[in-house]
Amino acid sequence: MTKKINFTIAFLFIMVFCTIMGKTVAAAATPADVKLVINNEQVTADVMPFIQNDRTLVPARAVFEALGGTVNWDQSNYIVTIEYDGVIVILKINDTVATVNGRNKTLDVPATIKNGRTMIPVRFVAEELGFLVGWINSTRTVTITSSEKTDVRPVITGYVTEVSVEEGTSNKENTIVTVQMSEPLKAPEDYSTMNLTSPDRFVLDVKNFLVDSKVSGLTYDQKDSPLTAVRVSAYNENAVRIVCDLKEATTPTVSLSADGKTLTISFRTLSTYFNPMDDGKLVVMLDPGHGESTAGKRSPDGTLKEYEFNRTVANKMKNILEAQGIEVLLTVNDDSDPSLANRCESANNSDADIFVSIHANAFGNGKEWTTPKGWEIYHYQGSVLGNRLAAAISSSNFPEIGILNRGIKTGNLYVIKNTYIPAVLIEHGFFTNIEEVELLKSDEWRDKAAQYNAEGIMNFLNSYIE
Ligand SMILES: [Zn+2]
The missing domain is CATH 3.40.630.40 (Zn-dependent exopeptidases)
Incomplete structure (x- = not known):
């Protein structure tokens, strides 16, 4: 018998208030929007990024001020100037010619105005300013990451999209926790595990991933299982931490699927219910x-x-x-x-x-x-x-x-x-x-x-x- 309990909750359309570099902006997210991740943190802006002719446009001020740059808007000439770390990029609305430190460069898509916000082609500007730009196709997310000369930050690979638990069928696999990811892990070293005590816990960290807002924790109540709950959180700016709360210390088997997108944690039966004869032999x-x-x-x-x-x-x-x-x-x-x-x-x-x-x-x-x-x-x-x-x-x-x-x-x-x-x-x-x-x-x-x-x-x- 296998019971599958799915603990994701429906995505709710919500008003989100987020703080970007000390500024609070009221923002409404719609499912069709392009998501935005700046320095490994998901952020929301009042006008969200969108795609035009295969180029992603982002709100200039919200994005580049969050990255530590300065953004100036010349209302009379429709010119936006972005400066970061000694590099100055100047774009004119509806003009495919930009200047980078005074040199002309041609854009595929010009800057534009949407709902009163200046929207600029993110890859061009960010890369000229020395940021790393990534794209997670499955979740339509653009990622922008500061690259410091001595400490290059990892670039977010994808999202943890679902965490579920099911009852297994043997001593060795009494309880199976499944962690689903939107993209494959880039390397086996991108996940790590450890046991913690007082109280007993088993921890799985997935590096360079974010947790999808739909994913929530869960509780589990089977008398012969060592597992009581699973908690999922952003452990730091570039790791998702999955904490399994346990009735007793135990080290589960952890395996990664061939496609690299599913991590499976298999817990053995609680020691008091250990049954070496469950398969008919010792x-x-x-x-x-x-x-x-x-x-x-x-x-x-x-x-x-x-x-x-x-x-x-x-x-x-x-x-x-x-x-x-x-x-x-x-x-x-x-x-x-x-x-x-x-x-x-x-x-x-x-x-x-x-x-x-x-x-x-x-x-x-x-x-x-x-x-x-x-x-x-x-x-x-x-x-x-x-x-x-x-x-x-x-x-x-x-x-x-x-x-x-x-x-x-x-x-x-x-x-x-x-x-x-x-x-x-x-x-x-x-x-x-x-x-x-x-x-x-x-x-x-x-x-x-x-x-x-x-x-x-x-x-x-x-x-x-x-
Ligand atoms: Zn020996």
Whole structure:
């Protein structure tokens, strides 16, 4: 079942009062008008821009005073003079010859008068004065941007035209927020995300976009969804900020459509409603860290390579879990060392319900034995399910595993941050500690570690199965 709730509201014909450089003008916008964006801010003037012979004409005074220029009107000679940063442009009404610092230039369309306002061809004048002029065709918007020599402002690309939310059909996509844009994002870097806490929020910023006046926020009320509301605002002069208010910290999947015009934010089911059996199977992804040729990652005496320990324990866990009917996937099946991004991609593109990364620890320069020792487990900060998985694995390991418990820790480690399922990373002891490395090399100890890890995983999964 998919419910689509559209939260845009009808555009209302309204009287708008806007302030341009300290001047207040009463203005009426009509839908047929050309919109006007000056230095990334949408502005309204009493006579709005219009198009004539493919050229956009704008009100001289409203536009160029807003940009910091000076505009003089010579009523007796029908001449308008615009000055900015040492450049003087002079236009005469109904005359296709203009002068720029005294030199004659020919216009396609002359300046004209409409409703008592002097309307001038914007591209010609603005570019002569050193401004950047853009055109957003879908929304009929002309953009004019100051370009300062040391700090060129980004030019607005388009509008966020719609924000909606719908109920998804799986654990991984419980709630889907869709952000629609009038134009494609120019580059993937034009959007960014972050998590905020107290209260928990997820933030998506879309750079170089404005928010359409029709777009409003929305609330969402589904008991198994982490989402409670979406707010949309102009974050600063050149970014739209979409804030998702959450019941708990969670990192959703964000994807950009092939045409670059739709951003999709997919939230997983609220942790208390986490259901790993929703697709009829339990799937665990194990991630044995590093590879045979990864630099360092070996004991000072060279008798233990971390990758070999990681793979052996992961394979032992795989056998134990599979014997219990659990499907096990590995991020790597040979001695190679896939990138961390590849490892996360494997998880994010799979049916896996949880992700467990297998490692052993190191301290010092790697050439000498050092004293730090013990077992520890990491989950991503704020991940409710990551914390529960870490707690389950930790409690099945201790005290049986027989080494120091350094505890449950939170961290920004890449693989636990960038996987969208509950994820942990286990550091099984230090191969730079002369005593602990002997445990790490021992097959019996590896069997124990694999057994306790598998039990912890099964305890965690069982707690979510009816
Ligand atoms: Zn490692």
